[in-house]
Amino acid sequence: MNKKIKENQVNWGIVGVGDVCEVKSAPAMNLVANSRIEAVMRRNADKAQDYAKRHQIEKWYSDADALINDPKVNAIYIATPPDAHLEYTIKAANAGKPVYVEKPMARTHAECQEMISVCEKAGVPLYVAYYRRALPHFLKIKELIESGAIGDVRFVEVRMCKPLVPDIITHQTNHWRVNPEVSGGGYFYDLASHQLDFLDFLFGPIRKASGYSANQGGQYKAEDIVTASFEFTKGVLGTGSWCFASGEVSDKDITTIVGSKGEISYVSFGKAEVTLRRDTSEDKVFSFDLPKHIQQPLIQQVVDDLLGNGRCVSTGVSGARTNHVMEWMANF
Known part of the structure; x- marks a missing residue:
């Protein structure tokens, strides 16, 4: 090079x-x-x-x-x-x-x-x-999919729920992350962007997406809920729901990739673990240490x-695709 x-x-x-x-x-x-x-x-x-x-x-x-x-x-x-x-x-x-x-x-x-x-x-x-795109447990997910560990991938399901005033803003509802004039959107833009970009890394570009967004909690300007469906160029389908106005009991971050012979699940934020479930064997959990930085x-x-x-696998071209997808999903 x-x-x-x-x-x-x-x-x-x-x-x-x-x-x-x-x-x-x-x-x-x-x-x-x-x-x-x-x-x-x-x-x-x-x-x-x-x-x-x-x-x-x-x-x-x-x-x-x-x-x-x-x-x-x-x-x-x-x-x-x-x-x-x-x-x-x-x-x-x-x-x-x-x-x-x-x-x-x-x-x-x-x-x-x-x-x-x-x-x-x-x-x-x-x-x-x-x-x-460069962290070990996310690379493990890519390796499992490419090796055929769950067969042909059928669909992806993303679910993220967080309390109305999450710790991330420590009750500062005027934080720049929830001011669309500064951030572009709300926590969907801040957090779902990571999830959607990684899915782009796994399956290639999302070729079309649609969704709905709303502000149900009324605590700041930005949307606090988005639901969406999407399709990758390779034919894999997906659904997602991101709610930042839930109760604490609903607090969840889980992505599941379903294939013809099993499924992979992981959290996008938090512990570096990947769970592999297959039709013919016991569940396997792969755990990794994250770098300090x-x-x-x-x-x-x-x-x-x-x-x-x-x-480098993360460029302006790939990053722009994620912004485009978020606009489709949030109807911006």
């Missing part, structure tokens, strides 16, 4: 060092070989400086343009909420620097398409942080891709 940066080292500049950069993502950039964090940015200068100090990073900015145009930075990680993804992707691409952007990729499919276009025009790669395996792929040593 051809190198996508001139240097033999990926020097990251991070735009928006908020919560996701504490453990999940950014620290891994200093652990992957031939990768390091050159500089970080946050609009609040005190918080930017504090992050840099705590993570032993020499350089910090409160201005995104200054970071993006830093001559020592040769790759940009955009870790802001989705409303800023397009703006900063355009600036990074115009500066000739590859982009790794948080999920969901943008607020709308149209914004995703613009991000892809500007990066293609500038000749820089675009990656999206759908890190389940959950994005590290995917970041390794990004670095390898940039240095010409491998390929």
Whole structure:
């Protein structure tokens, strides 16, 4: 593969060092070989400086343009909420620097398409942080399906229910995740995007989908329930229900893949376990240890891709498909 940066080292500049950069993502950039964090940015200068100090990073900015145009930075990680993804992707691409952007990729499919276009025009790669594509238990699911462990896949069923005010926002119903002007949607966009992207990784693109969305709890602007049906290009069918206004007794996260000879079930968020049930044998449970920095395996792929040593499986093209599917399902 051809190198996508001139240097033999990926020097990251991070735009928006908020919560996701504490453990999940950014620290891994200093652990992957031939990768390091050159500089970080946050609009609040005190918080930017504090992050840099705590993570032993020499350089910090409160201005995104200054970071993006830093001559020592040769790759940009955009870790802001989705409303800023397009703006900063355009600036990074115009500066000739590859982009790794948080999920969901943008607020709308149209914004995703613009991000892809500007990066293609500038000749820089675009990656999206759908890190389940690189985690061991999700790769085990892919291996089981491809090996024929459950025969021919018939359908997929996704169910997610969470209490009306989940712990994730600690009773802050004005959180950006439930403000469509910032996030594109509600918790469906935040959480179901991971699930749908992984299904895209397993079965290829969803070619059509339809659904219904509503706000039943009335606690914030965004939808809090979505139900949908969908079909993959390979003929596998699927249904999904995502309710973020349930009672605690209904709290559930389960995906089941049904085949002609068995089924696979797993949770998308939480313990790294995969259950295999077959017609001819006892159930098997495969358990895995998750990396401390959950994005590290995917970041390794990004670095390898940039240095010409491998390929990253999560790109702007695949990430945009997930946004498109969510719009179909939520009737946006």
